[in-house]
Amino acid sequence: MIRINLLPAEMRRGNRVAVKVLVAAFASALAVSASVGWFGIVWFGDLAAAENNLASVQGQLASKQQDVAYYTELEKNRKDYAQRVQTIQDIGKSRRLWSQFLDQLIDVVNNNGDTDRHLAWFDRMSVRTDKKGGATVTIPGQVQDADKARLSNFHEDLESAPFAAGMSKSEPSWRLNLSSERQPPESLKFPLTLELPPRGGKKK
Amino acid sequence: MAATNQNKQMLIICGVGATVCALAIGGGFYAQGEIETINQKIEGERQAITAAQAKIVKIPAAEKEVVILRENLDQYVKILPDEKKLNDFVRMLNQFELQSGGQGKNLIPKSTGRGGKKRFALIEYSYEMTATLWEMLRLINLIENYERFVNISEFTITTGNKSGDSDDRTRDGDAIHTIRLTMQTYRYNGKATGKEVQIKGYEDLKQSLREEIFKRMQAIHIDKYEHTGKNSRRDIFVDPRMSGDEGIEGMLPLDEQRAILQRYITEAGKLREMLQRVRNEDTTLFERYALEKGLRDGLMELAKQADLDDSKITYAPFRVKWTNEVTGAIEEIAVAFEQRGTKKGETDPYLPAQEIEALVAEMQQECENGFLEEARQRYETVAPQLQVPADDPRYDLAVDAKSLHSKAVTAIDFRKLDLRIQGVVVNRGGSSGVLLNGEVFEEGEYVSEELLVKMVEEEQVWFVFRGLTLVRTM
Numbered sequence: 001m002i003r004i005n006l007l008p009a010e011m012r013r014g015n016r017v018a019v020k021v022l023v024a025a026f027a028s029a030l031a032v033s034a035s036v037g038w039f040g041i042v043w044f045g046d047l048a049a050a051e052n053n054l055a056s057v058q059g060q061l062a063s064k065q066q067d068v069a070y071y072t073e074l075e076k077n078r079k080d081y082a083q084r085v086q087t088i089q090d091i092g093k094s095r096r097l098w099s100q101f102l103d104q105l106i107d108v109v110n111n112n113g114d115t116d117r118h119l120a121w122f123d124r125m126s127v128r129t130d131k132k133g134g135a136t137v138t139i140p141g142q143v144q145d146a147d148k149a150r151l152s153n154f155h156e157d158l159e160s161a162p163f164a165a166g167m168s169k170s171e172p173s174w175r176l177n178l179s180s181e182r183q184p185p186e187s188l189k190f191p192l193t194l195e196l197p198p199r200g201g202k203k204k
Numbered sequence: 205m206a207a208t209n210q211n212k213q214m215l216i217i218c219g220v221g222a223t224v225c226a227l228a229i230g231g232g233f234y235a236q237g238e239i240e241t242i243n244q245k246i247e248g249e250r251q252a253i254t255a256a257q258a259k260i261v262k263i264p265a266a267e268k269e270v271v272i273l274r275e276n277l278d279q280y281v282k283i284l285p286d287e288k289k290l291n292d293f294v295r296m297l298n299q300f301e302l303q304s305g306g307q308g309k310n311l312i313p314k315s316t317g318r319g320g321k322k323r324f325a326l327i328e329y330s331y332e333m334t335a336t337l338w339e340m341l342r343l344i345n346l347i348e349n350y351e352r353f354v355n356i357s358e359f360t361i362t363t364g365n366k367s368g369d370s371d372d373r374t375r376d377g378d379a380i381h382t383i384r385l386t387m388q389t390y391r392y393n394g395k396a397t398g399k400e401v402q403i404k405g406y407e408d409l410k411q412s413l414r415e416e417i418f419k420r421m422q423a424i425h426i427d428k429y430e431h432t433g434k435n436s437r438r439d440i441f442v443d444p445r446m447s448g449d450e451g452i453e454g455m456l457p458l459d460e461q462r463a464i465l466q467r468y469i470t471e472a473g474k475l476r477e478m479l480q481r482v483r484n485e486d487t488t489l490f491e492r493y494a495l496e497k498g499l500r501d502g503l504m505e506l507a508k509q510a511d512l513d514d515s516k517i518t519y520a521p522f523r524v525k526w527t528n529e530v531t532g533a534i535e536e537i538a539v540a541f542e543q544r545g546t547k548k549g550e551t552d553p554y555l556p557a558q559e560i561e562a563l564v565a566e567m568q569q570e571c572e573n574g575f576l577e578e579a580r581q582r583y584e585t586v587a588p589q590l591q592v593p594a595d596d597p598r599y600d601l602a603v604d605a606k607s608l609h610s611k612a613v614t615a616i617d618f619r620k621l622d623l624r625i626q627g628v629v630v631n632r633g634g635s636s637g638v639l640l641n642g643e644v645f646e647e648g649e650y651v652s653e654e655l656l657v658k659m660v661e662e663e664q665v666w667f668v669f670r671g672l673t674l675v676r677t678m
Contacts, residue, residue, distance in 0.1 A: 017213075020214065024213075024217050025217045028220065034225075036228040038232050039229070042231075042239075043231060047235045047238055050238075053242070057250060060249075061249050061256065064253060065256070067259070068256045068259050068260065070401070071260065072259075073399075073401040074263065074401050076401075077274070077400065081274065081277065082273065085424065087324055088280060088283050088426065091390060092353065095427065099341055099345035099348055102341055103429075103432070106337075110438060110440070112528050115525070119444060121440055122440055122441050124360070124361060124362050125360065126360045128357075128358050129357045129358065179445075187445070
């Protein structure tokens with residue numbers, strides 16, 4: 001048997017939106033709203049705020065860049081000048097004042113006029129410095145008289161001289177020398193080499 | 205059929221919803237990723253700001269340092285020039301030759317090639333001269349104390365007149381030697397890494413830092429030594445023994461000279477012993493009176509005799525001893541004898557605190573009243589008795605006295621300077637100037653290494669001389 005539904009289409013039961021469809025549509029709408037809303041908050045809220053923040057921080061940094069560049073230039077200038085000062089100090093430290101050394105050596109040899117202890121003089125003098133700042137002083141000389149104790153006294157006085165710190169010295173040795181033109185005629189000729197350490201350290 | 209439609213509808217609705225949700229969530233996570241990246245950038249930028257701020261905070265200190273260093277640049281350049289400036293070097297050597305009395309024979313540059321990549325380039329010269337030992341010492345000392353850094357790396361002394369006898373190889377009685385020196389000087393190799401920064405308010409800053417600039421300039425120094433001269437010493441490159449004919453030429457034989465010397469040394473020893481007894485607290489008043497009279501007469505007699513016998517001591521080693529142990533000793537005993545009244549006890553070699561206090565007060569007054577020479581003399585008269593050790597309670601007073609003496613000497617030296625103030629321009633809003641010896645100097649400018657124009661006023665000009673502020677009135 002054929003049944004014909006004569007109700008208007010909207011009134012027909014079979015054509016009404018099914019509850020499950022409605023539920024699905026509602027749930028979908030809810031999920032879409034929530035996700036789009038969250039997206040909107042993140043995109044237009046947090047991201048925009050972060051971008052603004054970044055722009056602000058970049059602005060702050062840019063405003064300081066000029067001062068930083070100025071400081072950098074100042075530092076370059078300071079380093080240039082300071083390096084020259086350092087160079088002066090470096091080369092200055094390495095120098096030995098030979099006028100001071102000679103004055104002190106003359107004092108040792110003169111020995112305040114005490115000729116009984118020793119009476120020495122030198123035949124010549126040669127001074128060489130090495131790259132590390134050490135120096136070799138070669139001063140062959142003589143002491144008056146044939147008394148060998150005077151040579152020892154002279155060596156002792158050299159060892160206690162103001163310039164003797166860290167110094168090494170050739171050992172005492174002598175050769176008797178006679179001169180008919182001088183009084184007394186005897187003298188002891190001796191070789192002498194002083195090895196002075198670099199300034200500020202002992203020579204190895 | 206209807207069920208199928210419903211299922212399709214649901215599928216479409218859910219599908220569309222899921223797609224939109226997925227896109228939104230994906231977009232949200234993408235945005236969060238972006239935010240994370242931006243936050244990292246912000247953190248980086250903030251660190252950069254902190255670093256920049258730390259640098260900016262240092263700008264005033266850096267500006268001060270640069271001003272101080274730049275204002276002293278002239279001083280650095282003098283010590284270590286950028287250019288060779290060898291004409292000046294040769295001129296300097298000529299000047300030193302004239303001052304010392306030595307006679308140069310040649311000056312030859314040495315090629316070194318050393319120090320090419322170092323901060324300084326080495327320039328070497330070998331130099332030969334003839335001079336007495338004392339002339340040579342003076343010359344070396346002048347070279348070593350020259351404002352430009354010069355190092356003597358090698359030298360030889362060849363004795364020209366070993367006997368020391370008077371002939372054409374002596375000058376003023378001193379033997380002439382041949383001296384060969386190798387002198388090293390340097391040129392600064394460092395290239396400036398940047399241009400000179402323009403500092404705002406540079407002049408004002410310079411004004412405010414002038415004391416510091418001056419102090420720093422004083423601190424830039426290379427070791428120097430003041431050679432004091434011959435001081436009765438003998439030439440160590442001359443055989444001091446007497447030659448065979450010395451006795452014949454009217455000079456006393458060695459034994460006689462030794463006997464004279466020994467006699468005087470013994471006499472001086474006796475006088476010194478009497479002085480000790482005078483100082484001894486156990487000595488009775490009568491004994492002291494007799495000793496003082498004997499000492500006074502003895503000193504006069506010995507000094508008179510020493511004057512007469514002075515020419516008899518000709519042997520060089522004896523001359524040194526004569527100077528130190530006879531003439532020097534007589535003077536020393538005389539000074540100690542004159543000062544005996546200022547000492548209360550033998551054990552205390554220094555002035556009592558009350559006397560140092562009085563000395564300081566008098567020196568202070570004399571300095572304030574302009575009697576600088578008197579203040580200087582007052583100190584120097586008792587200087588040996590003011591060498592108080594640091595742990596002595598009188599040390600601070602002695603330091604005060606020394607400080608006043610130093611000021612007096614500085615002021616005396618300042619007074620001696622040839623400073624002709626020919627006019628002043630006083631600028632209330634800026635830097636004033638003074639016309640000094642025909643040259644214009646602004647406030648804060650150096651007239652010489654030791655002299656700075658501090659302030660210019662209508663009636664007077666303030667200078668800083670060796671760290672001391674002094675006024676010169678018009």
